[in-house]
Amino acid sequence: MNKAIGIFFFLISGLVLSAFAQDQKPNIVLILADDLGFADLSLNGSLQIQTPNIDALAKEGVNFQHAYVSAPVCSPSRAGLLTGINQVRFGYDNNLGNNQPGFDPEFAGLSVEQKTLGDRLKEAGYVTGLIGKWHLGTRDQFHPINRGFDEFWGYVGGGHHYFKSEENGKGYLVPIESNYKTPQPITYLTDDKGDECVDFIKRHKDEPFFLFASFNAPHSPLQATEEDLGLFEHIQDSNRRTYLAMVHRLDQNVGKILRALQSEGLEENTIVVFLSDNGGPVDSNASLNAPFNGQKGILLEGGIRVPFIMKWKGYLPEGESYPHPVIALDLMPTFLDLAGVASKASDQFDGVNLMPYLTKKRSDIPHESFKWRFTISAGIFEDHWKLIQLPDRLPMLFNLQNDISEQNDVALENVELTKKLMKKLGDWNLSLPHPLFLEGAEWKVRQRDLYDKRYEINQPQNK
Template sequence: MDFKTLVGLSGLSCCCFLHSAAQENTLMQRPNFILIVADDLGYGDLGFTGSTQIKTPNIDRLAANGAVFSQGYVSAPVCSPSRAGILTGRNQVSFGHDNNIGGSQPGFDEAFLGLPLSEKTIADRLHTLGYVNGLVGKWHLGDQPHFHPLKRGFDEFWGYTGGGHDYFASEPDGRGYKSPIECNYKEPSAITYITDDKGTECVDFIGRHKDDPFFLFASFNAPHTPMQATKADLELYQHIENKKRRTYCAMVHRLDVNVGRIMDAVEANGLADNTLIVFISDNGGPTNSNASINAPFNGQKGILLEGGIRTPFIMNWKNTIPEGTVSADPVISLDLAPTFFELAGGKTKEEDQFDGVNLLPYIKGEIDGKPHDSFNWRFTISAVIREGDWKLIRLPDRFPVLYNLKEDLSEQHDLAPENIEKTKALLKKLGAWDLAQPHPVFLEGAEWRANQLNLYDRTYQLSQPE
């Protein structure tokens, strides 16, 4: 019943009663949100993105029944800053979270080694709107108590605060990849295979909170190193000679199985019509460490070529997002937080300073045009501006390079020498944006900068294996 009808009814008590009922109905209809984030997944390693080796029927089904963004980006080419952008809806450079978390360098205060407390997460925002928020898996936004996910808007946490974990084991007093699993709502069981364990916890969360509006951050570490797969999954890919590639394929297969379990749990609990499911990776695949393939894109994790920042990007909402939607408009992971917030009933204000936008009106054709005209990136030694189809990359030891992505998807032809005015104009815009950003609140080690520069000179596989 619409508001005008209510106003037109006579009788104050009747009006108040119906208005209250309408409010309750609106509250009940607020969508649930499930954000599934893979870790270090190669763009070309899913069926719907062209893989000829890895079978991913569940993720492919999620894509076929929803919207796929062929130009979907993340805001950083490595884990921690990318996740900071995803959860805040703000370019993490704008609040000093430029670098990956891997220790504090001399001259920096370790108390700031995490997602700055000045920033609200989407869990913070949804909490104020009455949502139950759960994080299953990887955090990587600060180990110290004041950065803990339970202090950043999440009501439930099963996982680990670091950047990765062993797939088969943890130790009571373990550190790093052998750290114990934390859980605030039960005594966690021993790890079986952590990708499966995360799937189990996600299914459990959905079942326990099916009557509440909820946000589930399904934060997988697959297929991030260490390269560990189950024996059964390895046997599925025994025909692949390269051992690392074989293990990687098996790990992606197991990720797909658990995405399917999450999807089935949504259906089984009668939530499909009221649940928005998003699937992305936190960055491109690190081809040099996990044998991923980012084809047809050049580059990898750690650098700002397309292979480092363009990822699979799916939004699925039964009977709301039309099945089979394919959008070629550039979008970015920063769009997810404002999308969730506004769909939950939040009102975006200027002081929220979102760098993303609510994507749903664009998907449904309610707003004409593209969500974004340009993007900026900065990560350690490199910075990028994309404006329309033009993309300029600035590096410290060479002239800037310029690509036209519409004509050169794999970034093979530097057009800067023959487009000097375009290069100068984009370089000036990028420089003005860069100078307006604050100083990083922490820095990763200098050895990573040299490594990242070297990654720009590698040759990358641009096609699927035969």
């Protein structure tokens, strides 16, 4: 009799533990690279660099083959990513820089009316941490600690020196901030960020956490360790050599984060996402976006199409390539679903929850179309067609199904389709509010001229 009672209680306790495991909210780790070229991962065919840790994520998870961000530069892209709303819908269609005459600097940042991933996940019971770059406003009301993040170690601007800061430094030499410790002196910033991410994981391993690992690599300035430069001494172009060394160090620190999750026994209860905030700025950091045309700052594929990987061991398919178009805006509703928070119509998200598509509960596609607006340019993607408007020329139309590198403008060959897409894009454009701030006017001509440059659309040899 006692033995039967023991077996009964053993079975009941097992069911309770099983139910607890099912109800447990998964940890979320979002790893964001900065200005990473699409082509500069061995996963995407690079012959010049091996990125085994990022590649491993794709081998053990889902690699999105057709992934976009909502803007071709850092700050508005991050505003969309962290809200799930196309940032131009709340006046954020310029990069964040010095305040321009006629604009109120109190509005130069991520609108306080918008909730962030940090806000929403904190409300859902997560401890939230941001390690690294913010670039969504420097005033107090925009500070990460006031935008849903319990812990912050990093800097609020758009970039930083990789080897040092100064006590009263400005620009890329500002001191590192932290609200939970006295920041240690910088060794190499990418390594320091990786170490802080590992520390966050270890300190919060017993509670649901959201870690935003916001790297600035391989954003300028081009600075790498001598050890890493030695790995690429055969690369003739010195800027390219330094850039690849920076990507290598980024990959090493992605591995550091993944190993921490494994060693703490968290791998099966953590979803990990990796992506870049925009395409590589070929003209400034020697990156490469092949096979895509264009670069950071413009709406050709090279500016907005990015590496995007999602892994959740035991829950998502392993080694799957997802072919349908997705966008970084999808992360907000996806993460909320994982946290047990139902999205509401009042959220007005432009992204969708990707989990039903990845787990095969839905067989349709997540998106029929996307729209972009960035300073002087606007674009629309629908079916396999992409139209881009600029102020000094006829619209450009590309068939991405057979012209992935956007080499053949076929607008005049498809006039009715061009008109249809222009109408849709124009109606959307007219529905948007005025920008809350502007970047310097000198950027308008620079961005226009980037459309006229020739870009490498083939992988270079290992030299």
